[in-house]
Amino acid sequence: MELQGKTAVVTGGASGIGLATARQLASSGMNLVLGDIESEPLFAALEGLRSEGANAIGVVGDVSKEADVLALRDAALAEFGTAHVIFNNAGVGGGPAIGTPKKVWDWVMGVNVDGVINGINAFVPIFLEQNEGHVVNTGSLAGLGGVPGMGAYCASKFAVVGISECLFHELQLSGKNVGVSALCPGFVRTRIHESHRNMPDELVNYTEKPATKAATGFASAAVNAGIDASEVAIAVETAIRNRLFWILTHEHAAIRTTEQRAAWMAGGPPPGINLEKATKP
Numbered sequence: 001m002e003l004q005g006k007t008a009v010v011t012g013g014a015s016g017i018g019l020a021t022a023r024q025l026a027s028s029g030m031n032l033v034l035g036d037i038e039s040e041p042l043f044a045a046l047e048g049l050r051s052e053g054a055n056a057i058g059v060v061g062d063v064s065k066e067a068d069v070l071a072l073r074d075a076a077l078a079e080f081g082t083a084h085v086i087f088n089n090a091g092v093g094g095g096p097a098i099g100t101p102k103k104v105w106d107w108v109m110g111v112n113v114d115g116v117i118n119g120i121n122a123f124v125p126i127f128l129e130q131n132e133g134h135v136v137n138t139g140s141l142a143g144l145g146g147v148p149g150m151g152a153y154c155a156s157k158f159a160v161v162g163i164s165e166c167l168f169h170e171l172q173l174s175g176k177n178v179g180v181s182a183l184c185p186g187f188v189r190t191r192i193h194e195s196h197r198n199m200p201d202e203l204v205n206y207t208e209k210p211a212t213k214a215a216t217g218f219a220s221a222a223v224n225a226g227i228d229a230s231e232v233a234i235a236v237e238t239a240i241r242n243r244l245f246w247i248l249t250h251e252h253a254a255i256r257t258t259e260q261r262a263a264w265m266a267g268g269p270p271p272g273i274n275l276e277k278a279t280k281p
């Protein structure tokens with residue numbers, strides 16, 4: 001896809017991978033519509049991008065709410081006439097498979113899975129109608145293999161990868177000029193380990209439990225050892241331009257995880273988990 005003068009919508013655009021990708025796409029001449037649940041970081045991000053010359057607007061909203069994602073779409077249509085890229089990127093971390101309250105599972109699945117579904121439902125009809133567009137869904141290495149301590153997060157990211165694969169096949173069958181990518185990074189230096197900042201108020205007690213604090217501390221060390229978000233942004237742009245399905249910024253770990261799962265299915269030993277390997281490209 002040629003990007004100059006086209007419009008990209010980025011959810012979770014106020015921080016981390018979303019903001020870095022917005023900056024990357026703006027440098028290639030795309031208009032931006034950023035969505036985020038955090039208003040102050042969103043406005044600060046917009047100010048920064050505009051000062052670098054970007055044509056950018058923002059909408060505060062929660063991707064788990066269909067109406068908020070439709071409002072994001074409507075803002076794109078009102079400002080730029082249409083949209084060509086939806087980057088379903090907003091996401092949050094969650095708790096382990098054992099002991100995570102159902103309400104925390106619901107929050108993680110709501111943001112990470114419903115957010116992607118809402119983005120697809122809002123934008124893919126437009127892309128099909130205009131016979132041009134690209135969807136990028138943010139999965140994770142945690143969507144390619146189970147990881148201890150990340151039950152809710154893995155469940156949500158496996159769902160994102162599954163939805164993306166199905167969408168790929170459906171778009172192929174449609175014969176339309178619309179593509180989809182599944183972004184599955186390992187650790188990236190962002191604020192993902194501070195996801196609880198956006199937890200609904202009634203769940204805040206959960207973040208104060210010692211087990212949650214320990215898991216957050218562990219995750220922050222791995223995240224801080226990760227790659228720079230600008231590297232992910234370049235990979236996302238390359239995938240949009242060249243219509244690549246898999247965006248594997250940590251390719252070695254992604255392939256190794258997948259091979260180990262296949263060997264396990266064929267009767268071999270369960271995969272060994274080495275999170276340090278997921279910090280390196």
Ligand SMILES: NC(=O)c1ccc[n+]([C@@H]2O[C@H](COP(=O)([O-])OP(=O)(O)OC[C@H]3O[C@@H](n4cnc5c(N)ncnc54)[C@H](O)[C@@H]3O)[C@@H](O)[C@H]2O)c1
Pocket residue numbers: 011012013014015016017018035036037038041061062063064089090091092093111138139140141184185186187188189190191192193194195198223226
């Ligand atoms: N950082 C990593 O190591 C890593 C690895 C694999 C996948 N990911 C995925 O990358 C994506 C981006 O995360 P990041 O690492 O940049 O973290 P981040 O916390 O820096 O950015 C996430 C953004 O999403 C926003 N957000 C959270 N809940 C929202 C909601 N309900 N509605 C709208 N916006 C919301 C946050 O305010 C924030 O601006 C997530 O889907 C995450 O799961 C991150």
